[in-house]
Amino acid sequence: VGDYVILHVGYALSRLDPEEAERTLALFREAGLSAEVPQEGAA
Amino acid sequence: VKYIDEFRDGSLARRIAAQIAAEVRADRRYHFMEFCGGHTHAISRYGVADLLPPNVKMIHGPGCPVCVLPIGRVDLAIALALEQRVMLCTYGDVLRVPASGGLSLLKAKARGADVRMIYSAADALDLARRHPEREVVFFAIGFETTTPPTALVIRQAAAEGIGNFSVVCNHVLTPAAIGNILESPEVRRLGTVPLDGFIGPAHVSTVIGSQPYEFFAEEYRKPVVIAGFEPLDVMQAILMLARQVNDGRCEVENEFTRAVTRDGNLKAQALVGEVFELRRAFDWRGLGEVPYSALAIRAEFGAWDAERKFALRTQRVADNKACECGAILRGLKHPRDCRIFGTVCTPESPVGSCMVSSEGACAAYYSYGRHREVAAAAPAAVSAPVIPVVLLASTVTEAHDRAEVAAS
Numbered sequence: 001v002g003d004y005v006i007l008h009v010g011y012a013l014s015r016l017d018p019e020e021a022e023r024t025l026a027l028f029r030e031a032g033l034s035a036e037v038p039q040e041g042a043a
Numbered sequence: 044v045k046y047i048d049e050f051r052d053g054s055l056a057r058r059i060a061a062q063i064a065a066e067v068r069a070d071r072r073y074h075f076m077e078f079c080g081g082h083t084h085a086i087s088r089y090g091v092a093d094l095l096p097p098n099v100k101m102i103h104g105p106g107c108p109v110c111v112l113p114i115g116r117v118d119l120a121i122a123l124a125l126e127q128r129v130m131l132c133t134y135g136d137v138l139r140v141p142a143s144g145g146l147s148l149l150k151a152k153a154r155g156a157d158v159r160m161i162y163s164a165a166d167a168l169d170l171a172r173r174h175p176e177r178e179v180v181f182f183a184i185g186f187e188t189t190t191p192p193t194a195l196v197i198r199q200a201a202a203e204g205i206g207n208f209s210v211v212c213n214h215v216l217t218p219a220a221i222g223n224i225l226e227s228p229e230v231r232r233l234g235t236v237p238l239d240g241f242i243g244p245a246h247v248s249t250v251i252g253s254q255p256y257e258f259f260a261e262e263y264r265k266p267v268v269i270a271g272f273e274p275l276d277v278m279q280a281i282l283m284l285a286r287q288v289n290d291g292r293c294e295v296e297n298e299f300t301r302a303v304t305r306d307g308n309l310k311a312q313a314l315v316g317e318v319f320e321l322r323r324a325f326d327w328r329g330l331g332e333v334p335y336s337a338l339a340i341r342a343e344f345g346a347w348d349a350e351r352k353f354a355l356r357t358q359r360v361a362d363n364k365a366c367e368c369g370a371i372l373r374g375l376k377h378p379r380d381c382r383i384f385g386t387v388c389t390p391e392s393p394v395g396s397c398m399v400s401s402e403g404a405c406a407a408y409y410s411y412g413r414h415r416e417v418a419a420a421a422p423a424a425v426s427a428p429v430i431p432v433v434l435l436a437s438t439v440t441e442a443h444d445r446a447e448v449a450a451s
Contacts, residue, residue, distance in 0.1 A: 004046055006249055006302050009134070009185075010163030011192045013311070014249035014302045021046055021301040028055050028275050031062040031282065 046301070050273030051089070059278040060094035067285050073099040074237055075284050076374055078221060079244035080107030080402025081272045087407035089274035091281075099281065102374040103404035105220055105329055106244055108185040109136040110372060110396045110403045113326045114360040116213055117142040120182045123211070124148065124156035127353060130174065132159045132167040133182040134189075136400045141393060143360055164192040168200060171208035180349045181210045188246045190214045190338065191311040194318035197340065197347050209349035212340050215325060217247050218255045219336035223327075224373060225263050238374070240284040242277065243269035245299055252307025256295045264293045271299040318344055326359060328396055329372030368395035371404050378408040385409055 004016035067073055077083055083103045086092055092101055105111050117140050124131040131148070138149045138160060152158040157177075161167050167181035183193040193210060200208045221241065243256050248269045256267040266287035270280035280298045287294060297303055318341060325337030340348035349355065362369060366388070367381035378384050378397070388394040390406050397403035401410070 006246060008188045008246050009192055010165060011195075013188060013191075013246055014308055016046060017301045021049075024271075024276075024279070024298065024301060025049055028052075028059060028279060031055075031059045031279075 047273065050271065050275045052275060056089075056094065056275055056278055059275065059282055063094075063099065063278070063282050063285060064096045066282070066289065067096050067099055068289065069098065071098065071288065072237070073239055073285055073288055074102060075100070075240045075242060075281060076102045076104045076224070076238050077242040077277070078104035078106040078217065079242070079247065080110070080400065081245060082242055082270065082277055083107065083404055083407050084402050085272050085274055085277055087411040089277075090411070091274055091277055094278065095281065099285065101281075102238065103371070103407075104224070104241075104374060105327070105372040106186065106217065106247075107397070107400050107402040107404075108189070108215070109140055109400040110368065111215065111220075111327045111329060112137070112140060112184055112213060112396060113328045113357075114142050114362065115326065115357045116211075117148065118146075118360060119211065119355055119357055120148060120180075121146055121151045121156070123180055123182075123349070123353060123355070124151050124158050125154065127178070128157070129178040129180045129353075130157045130159060130170060131180050131182060132161045132170060134162075134184065135160045137182060137184055139393060139399050140396055141363075141399075164189075164196040168196045168205065168208060171200070171205050175207055177207060179208050181208070182213070183210050184213045186215055186217050186244070186247050187250045187315075190315050190319070191250065191308075194314045197318050197344050198314070200347050201344055206346070209347050209352045210340065211349045211355070212319065212338055214319065214338045215327065216336050216338070217244060217251065218258070219333055220327065220330065221256075221259055223330050223333045223336070225259065225265070238265065239288055240266035240268070242280050242284070243267050243295070245270060245272045245276070245302070248297075248299065248303045248307065250308045250311050253295050253297050253303055253305050254307070260293045260295045266293050267295045269295070269297045269299050269303055271302070317341075326357070328362065329369040363394050366395035368397045368405070371397055378405040381405070 005012040006014050086101055120131055121142055123129050139147055141147055148158050164181060171179035197210055253269050259265050260267050266284050268280040268283045270276045276298055283296050283298060319338035320341050321335050322337045322339045324332045324334050327333050345351045365383045367376050370376035371378060383394055384405060388398050390398055390409060393399045397405035400406060
């Protein structure tokens, strides 16, 4: 039916909220925006 | 896979790691327990610990259903299969849990017992339908995630009048175990690891919601952040916990908002309440007797309760003396502190339950951790603060969702 769900032992426990998923990903990206963070390749 | 790959991005992980490193204070300690075995597995598999500053430590909690299953309960299952000759169905991980007399369900199967591995509770009920001449017993284990499916099949068996099906209920409760880690006679006697916060379970919380953790945040002054099972979820949760510690806050925060609400899955909770009731106490491996920490089948469904049907009585059995699973499950010891780790006790032939499931602290450390530690010890003289390169994205090939098989 077009929804993503959390499956556990064959049963759907909850439906995934795409908006909240995007919000969380945006939160991850925020960490990369602050000044003191070294750019990729620093390691 | 959508909603999985994005949460495993290696470059983002390094950025979050750098943010954690920038925000933690050198003079502070950040010891966080990930309660759930799913997180233990993710932390080991993706090398999350390597991305953390030295004063940020992850302590593995007891949220691995196979690991906390006491020997006496496995003995019960083996006796049902070998002596009562029932068809015994259970989840795969349970088969290898070492029991008394050097036995396991797998070894019992080799001796002729009819032991079936199933992926879902519905499979057990199906077997009962297909074999009306046999007694089919489902040995049900797990936390709040696997409980609703068990409730569902019991209710279904009752509705259809399937008389040859019954369940040994070993379902246990997350909040009771967290409470026990924070305060119990053992904690007062043995002491406990100082904990500065918890990462709250992912799937368990989809069912029970974030509300049950509020008590721990308020009463015990411990920050809690509920996190998803992907590595970025865990990193973000660690950052959120560190911020709470820095600010002196003790709140329940939810990083896994894409699947967890404050109330959880109310339908599942109602179903569980209809079929199960609290046990006054239940024996946990590692934790001992924990009051009101497990569920039993209500009298109304007594005909489907294998403990009543076969008049079963659980004997308490001491763990192997050399095994440190008890202390490891409490976070008091690390797998490498155990004398038999990796020598006598391996995933192929586990002595302790923490070595059985991939969610167990010992198995996770055996599979992913120890190799890295040996490698990391060698080039010790590398210049100043280098962020270890862990190729998070490269591990995505194992695309199957472990949550489908693991019962957390």
